[in-house]
Amino acid sequence: MNRLIDQIVGIVSALALLAHTVFLGVFLFSCIILRFFMPTAGLKRWVNTSIVMIAATWIEGILWWINWVYQPKWHIEGTKNLKHDEWYLITANHQSWVDIFVLYHMYLNKVPLLKFFIKKELGYLPIVGQAWWALDFPFMRRYSKAYLEKYPEKAGEDIKETQKACEKFSYVPTSVMNFMEGTRYTPAKHKTQGSPYKHLLKPKAGGIAFTIQALGDKFSSLSNVTIVYPNHTPTFWDMMCGRVDDILVRVEDIPIPKHFSQGDYQADAELKLEVQQWVTRLWQDKDRQIDQMLLEHEERKSLKRHDLAG
Secondary structure, rough: OOOHHHHHHHHHHHHHHHHHHHHHHHHHHHHHHHHHHHHHHHHHHHHHHHHHHHHHHHHHHHHHHHHHHHHHHHEEEOOOOOOOOOEEEEEHHHHOOOOHHHHHHHHEEEEEEEEEEEEHHHOOOOOHHHHEEEEEEEOOOOOHHHHHOOHHHHOOHHHHHHHHHHHHHHOOOOOOEEOOOOOOOOHHHHHHHHHHHHHOOOOOOOHHHHHHHHHHOOOHHHHHEEEEEEOOOOOHHHHHHHOOOOEEEEEEEEEEOOOHHHOOOOOOHHHHHHHHHHHHHHHHHHHHHHHHHHHHHHHHHHHHHHHOOO
């Protein structure tokens, strides 16, 4: 019976999400069309602001549904003193599509709207793909090793696209979000990689290095987010069905060495090694943090059970 109820909740959630998306999609596409015909830069900026407001409203609606219908238990540390007029560089471990809504729950309307690195193929999704394009989300093309062996001249093009996409973010305060693992964690991927980390895949330093170089000294630090689902990692459908319970999040501001923004990551072997070692240390610490967060969560549960029994 519980499974049946979960499936019904999932279907209702999917229909509500579809209606919410289509309704706001009408306004979104109207603004996108308007932007092509705006005669001045000032009017185009006004339309761009409207597009951001529509996107924020779409996300707010989803977060309202998550918090008032599913009612997950949030345990969040380290998000004080956020400002809407500063640049933010954010990274997090990646396990599920739910991570994206976790990050928006933490940062929406507190910092500039998060801009994620999006796989180019996802740009063809109806409505949301066009929204990402209109919001200047950076689209990434990832080449496989087999493809690069066949077309070696394509090597490095994905990094160049990263840098080009980020350069436009230098004009207004922006929050750039990068999942350094490059893909969602699964036990199979962890085993295939031979990852040295207990809870994480191997991080990729290139994307974040070029983001730092493209935006110079706009970033004062890296917001290092660690997300833990202690009971089970929910899929997108789990979220739609309300099967989301405890969500643990910890944020640490990590200073970015100033010279990272001044060198040439691709050409300077010494700088490249230094950035990679910096990222490795971040990931080693994140792996330890996950163990600590899981232990603290178990201690809280144990204490609560003891209190109830008493």
